Amino acid sequence: MEEKYMSMITEYIDGTLTPEREKEFQQYVQEGHIDMAEVEGLAKLQGVMLSSSVPEPSSALKENFYQMLNEASEKSSQVENDSSLFERIKSFLFGNQYGRMAFGIGVLVIGLFLGTNFGNNSYKEELSDLNGQMVEMREMMMMAMLEKESVSDRLKGVQMSSELSSSNQKVIDALFLTLNSDPSTNVRIAALNTLAEYANDPQVRAGLVSSISQQKSPLMQVNLAELMVKLQETKAKDELKSILESDRTPEDVKVTLKESIEKII
Secondary structure (H helix, E strand, O other): OOHHHHHHHHHHHHOOOOHHHHHHHHHHHHHOOOOHHHHHHHHHHHHHHHHOOOOOOOOOHHHHHHHHHHHHHHOHHHOOOOHHHHHHHHHHHHOOHHHHHHHHHHHHHHHHHHHHHHOOHHHHHHHHHHHHHHHHHHHHHHHHHHOOOOHHHHHHHHHHHOOOOOOOHHHHHHHHHHHHHOOOHHHHHHHHHHHHOOOOOHHHHHHHHHHHHHOOOHHHHHHHHHHHHHHOOOOHHHHHHHHHOOOOOOHHHHHHHHHHHHHOO
16 A cells, blocks of 8 residues: 555544545545555554553463463364464465554564563563563654644544653653644643653653743643642742733633642742
């Protein structure tokens, strides 16, 4: 499938196609430029990428592993009868690029799962590297999502960032960029809520205080004021007073900000 159709396919999966784009999409499908089987595979892959995590190892894993191994040995005589099923599975996994990608992710997750219990130190180091690659993949997807035109895509990007480590500076920087410059108030609030979880970090807290003066939306100003009260951040008082004294600040917002400043001891 040609790369020029990928943005349209992404919108189709997210359900954000306009009526005009939907009509164009269906035309491409009818003409054979877009394969719906591959589109469905990509949708499944996106679901895996957004929800996948390293599974918790089970204490009974070793016992279950040998039990399954014995059962497989007892059923070895049925291999020929099952060959057609194997072919169907192989066709599904390797018949297109999305199946191959999904298979690769599945192998990675299973490898991490088994390596936790059975791997030696060398193998565990390799798994750690693979896990690092998975984090980088999530990071790249998050960055790409935050740059999308669709508000729903950018919200997904913020959601993905919450699954990454708070020590990841690229993630923190991306969240602050979103907090201070995203055109959607909903996306900025989502970024604020995620950053609030990391407010124990002095650098993040300082960034939140600095962000107060950059917010023009009354809703964002109120949300930040409430967060400063919760954190009891005295350094935020001057920033809040500056907004309070501005002629452009609505009166009801001034009342809320004044109450917040009084609550910060």
